[in-house]
Amino acid sequence: MFEDLRVSVFLAARATQRGGIGRVFMNIVIIALVLTNMIFLPSIITGSIAVFNQQNVDYITSDIIIEPREDDSYIENLDGLLATLNRVPGVVRASPRYESPASIEFEEESITLGITAFDPRDEEEVTKFQDVMKDGNYLGSGDHDSIILGYLVAGEKDKTGDFYPSLGGAEVGDTITVRYTGGIVREYRIKGIFNTKSWSADYMAVVTWDEMNSVLGYENNVADKILVKTSGNGEDVDAVKRNILDYGVGEDVKTWEESLPDAVTESVESFNIINQISVVGSLLIAVVLIFIMTTIRAFNNRKQIGILKAIGIKKSIIINSYVIQVLFVCLIGSILGFLILEMMVAYFTAYPMEFPDGDVTPVVDFAMLIENTVLLFVSSAIAGFIPAWRITQENILDAMRGT
Numbered sequence: 001m002f003e004d005l006r007v008s009v010f011l012a013a014r015a016t017q018r019g020g021i022g023r024v025f026m027n028i029v030i031i032a033l034v035l036t037n038m039i040f041l042p043s044i045i046t047g048s049i050a051v052f053n054q055q056n057v058d059y060i061t062s063d064i065i066i067e068p069r070e071d072d073s074y075i076e077n078l079d080g081l082l083a084t085l086n087r088v089p090g091v092v093r094a095s096p097r098y099e100s101p102a103s104i105e106f107e108e109e110s111i112t113l114g115i116t117a118f119d120p121r122d123e124e125e126v127t128k129f130q131d132v133m134k135d136g137n138y139l140g141s142g143d144h145d146s147i148i149l150g151y152l153v154a155g156e157k158d159k160t161g162d163f164y165p166s167l168g169g170a171e172v173g174d175t176i177t178v179r180y181t182g183g184i185v186r187e188y189r190i191k192g193i194f195n196t197k198s199w200s201a202d203y204m205a206v207v208t209w210d211e212m213n214s215v216l217g218y219e220n221n222v223a224d225k226i227l228v229k230t231s232g233n234g235e236d237v238d239a240v241k242r243n244i245l246d247y248g249v250g251e252d253v254k255t256w257e258e259s260l261p262d263a264v265t266e267s268v269e270s271f272n273i274i275n276q277i278s279v280v281g282s283l284l285i286a287v288v289l290i291f292i293m294t295t296i297r298a299f300n301n302r303k304q305i306g307i308l309k310a311i312g313i314k315k316s317i318i319i320n321s322y323v324i325q326v327l328f329v330c331l332i333g334s335i336l337g338f339l340i341l342e343m344m345v346a347y348f349t350a351y352p353m354e355f356p357d358g359d360v361t362p363v364v365d366f367a368m369l370i371e372n373t374v375l376l377f378v379s380s381a382i383a384g385f386i387p388a389w390r391i392t393q394e395n396i397l398d399a400m401r402g403t
Contacts, residue, residue, distance in 0.1 A: 031376070035341075046363040051355075055197065062256070065226070069252060074222035075226060078223050085244065091229070096118065097227065117208065126229040134151055134194060145211075149205050157169035173190060197356075199357070228244070241255055287379050326381060334376065
């Protein structure tokens, strides 16, 4: 069997040399581009999903989010709960949020929007709003007459480009009027406008916790939600969640993944289906090209195949020689494809693609890379085997005559 393989390798090498460098190089480039296409598009989709998840953690949920119990509207006994949470191993900081319905007025524009309150000092350790101020400055803990807005709330002078109802181009330094549901009216100076590139976060208006206390008229001790930042020093988020529950926290505790809405999970599954369709399409292209390439080569070499059979070379050796040629092209093409992919990933990592939802860089899954490469090799081997097998079944005299 080893001798048969040596003969197959020899025949494959001779056939490759006779085939011409240009033709072989073209086949290698085709395989390289097919492999690049198989990996690159899924890596962009994976990168988009990663950006969405990171934005969710950075601005909406942090690593863990705690919400009221099933039958409660608010998280009660906030001070005691925060003291407990900040003692839990693996917890960096817990930041509560409270939202009050209100209407916001600016010049002739008016929108209805919940006003979110949080403590800026706590929030700095839990989220990244302070790092994404498009204009102006972040809130300070002592601010009572200031508010920061997402850029979707501030809007543009030309409202045709706004995704949501907005204030029509409010800017830092402008004064807006906020009418809370309890009848309290406040005027705030816009201290800053943030742009997280997350549509959910950028449609928020935020005041300090102390300012919300003055609006309510008492020291608020309830929250709509609590965001918890974990240490990241090898601390698994699920492990920190278990620690929180072990400390007797009875509220609804979820990791950021568990808090994702079903619609988001279904969207991710849809993206995975698109990835699979892309891979299958690329494989079909590779199979068809290799099948045609091998069929033409085998058809042009019918006389040589007839002669080889006439001198006693086994069919299996001849078939294997064609499969080895295909695998050789796949090997060199895959190496070239990896190099092209590496250069593209390096480029788009340095210069990310600017999507509406954020700056996306390709994320290549190593397991996906190996799986797709193996699929390409197997598909190519099958595509090379079939035409070679068909040609070797011909009668020796017919093959030698070329009829």
